[in-house]
Amino acid sequence: MAGVSDWFSIGSTVACKTCYNKEIEGEVLAFDPQTKMLVLKSPSSCGRASVNDVHIVNLALVSDVQVKREVSPTGGDPPQSLNLNRLNTRVRNQVEAKKCIVKSLQAGVSPEGQKLFIAIAKTIQQITWSGPNIVVLNDVTIAPPYKLDNVHGNEQSKAYNHIRKVVEKHEKDTAIAVESQQQTMQKGSSLQ
Structure with missing residues (x-):
């Protein structure tokens, strides 16, 4: 699995090839380094601009991962905190x-x-x-x-x-x- 880093920054663009030879490319919404789960947002497959496809990818089951565009983890606004109450x-x-x-x-x-x-x-x-x-x-x-x-x-x-x-x-x-x-x-x- 070429190009897998220990961390993917939110907002970065990542492309990967699944074990079914399906190419998925999208913006990183979330990444859990312990479970190696990556959440990607990509343009809608139905063509509607108002919605997006969201893919949850298990990196243990991909054959290739490439970071197309890296976003600095310190740049930009910090993610909003959740209102737990x-x-x-x-x-x-x-x-x-x-x-x-x-x-x-x-x-x-x-x-x-x-x-x-x-x-x-x-x-x-x-x-x-x-x-x-x-x-x-x-x-x-x-x-x-x-x-x-x-x-x-x-x-x-x-x-x-x-x-x-x-x-x-x-x-x-x-x-x-x-x-x-x-x-x-x-x-x-x-x-x-």
């Missing part, structure tokens, strides 16, 4: 959301109930399951079959009215999606 919060929120979905599966909730739960959870964080019932803001309960008539709570509260609007919109969106799917299936069967 923000990342940890996002991870925690995603784990909680997945736990709620798992709870719905364990409770034997219908797919319609799960979809409604997810639709509400996109905008309201205080949502949970109580058996097969969806409980929102500890004030509004939606019972199976999860239709507008199944929304229960204090009818004078803003939360109740808001949840009814969300359920109504979800029902309309679902009906439109089902109708669109049926039309697509009808078109497909008429072509046969």
Whole structure:
């Protein structure tokens, strides 16, 4: 493996030939010297200028590596540091959301109930399951079959009215999606 250095500077241009004789050339986004993993960004293979291809290359499996353009590691702006608190919060929120979905599966909730739960959870964080019932803001309960008539709570509260609007919109969106799917299936069967 000719030309492999102990370190690749971020921003440098590197070309390598994989064990499948595929040529990859791109800008170095990351390099881990312990695992010899190199991340390269190259122009999009689909031709769109707004996106890039990203290749993760195991240098232990390449036959040739060449540094086409070296960038000084001290030059330029230092990489931005990660906001670990923000990342940890996002991870925690995603784990909680997945736990709620798992709870719905364990409770034997219908797919319609799960979809409604997810639709509400996109905008309201205080949502949970109580058996097969969806409980929102500890004030509004939606019972199976999860239709507008199944929304229960204090009818004078803003939360109740808001949840009814969300359920109504979800029902309309679902009906439109089902109708669109049926039309697509009808078109497909008429072509046969």
